């Protein structure tokens with residue numbers, strides 16, 4: 120049971136953190152480069168359920184992680200060790216990253232996606248410019264949120280990597 124949970128935890132964690140690092144380092148800057156041409160790709164990503172898979176993988180990582188933590192604690196006395204404390208720091212960072220993802224980044228990305236789809240059908244003019252400005256602001260917000268998440272996940276990964284040697 121412990122090993123199964125460990126495999127699930129690590130696979131889901133790699134998916135979540137890897138996807139976040141890819142988004143922040145390559146995907147979001149590429150969207151910025153191509154401007155309005157990115158609308159098609161962002162719609163395709165939404166159709167492939169990016170906004171479902173990311174939070175689901177994040178949740179699986181966190182639930183499995185806390186399950187592992189609980190099993191280790193059941194041994195008694197473990198919670199006071201340096202390993203438990205370091206893993207705890209990583210757990211807190213990942214939990215905050217998840218909360219930022221579902222409350223800031225995900226809604227901003229979904230709104231920007233819906234609005235940029237609507238932009239395609241709007242006539243040129245003030246209303247369209249205003250909508251484009253809103254899309255830009257939402258994308259900036261989601262970029263900042265994603266950077267914060269990637270930084271928190273970097274902290275989590277570092278703690279998961281060193282904890283057992285502490």
Ligand code: HEM
Pocket residue numbers: 125128129132133135136180181183184185187188191206209210211213214272275276279280283
């Ligand atoms: C993106 C987030 C995360 C990633 C990528 C990740 C990755 C990893 C990896 C690679 C290990 C193996 C470390 C080793 O063998 O020395 C590990 C272990 C562990 N992780 Fe995470 N983790 C994440 C989040 C969490 C969270 C939120 C918790 C919640 C408590 C957690 C709890 C644990 C525990 C208790 C272990 C030790 C398991 C054992 O004793 O074998 N992790 N994690």
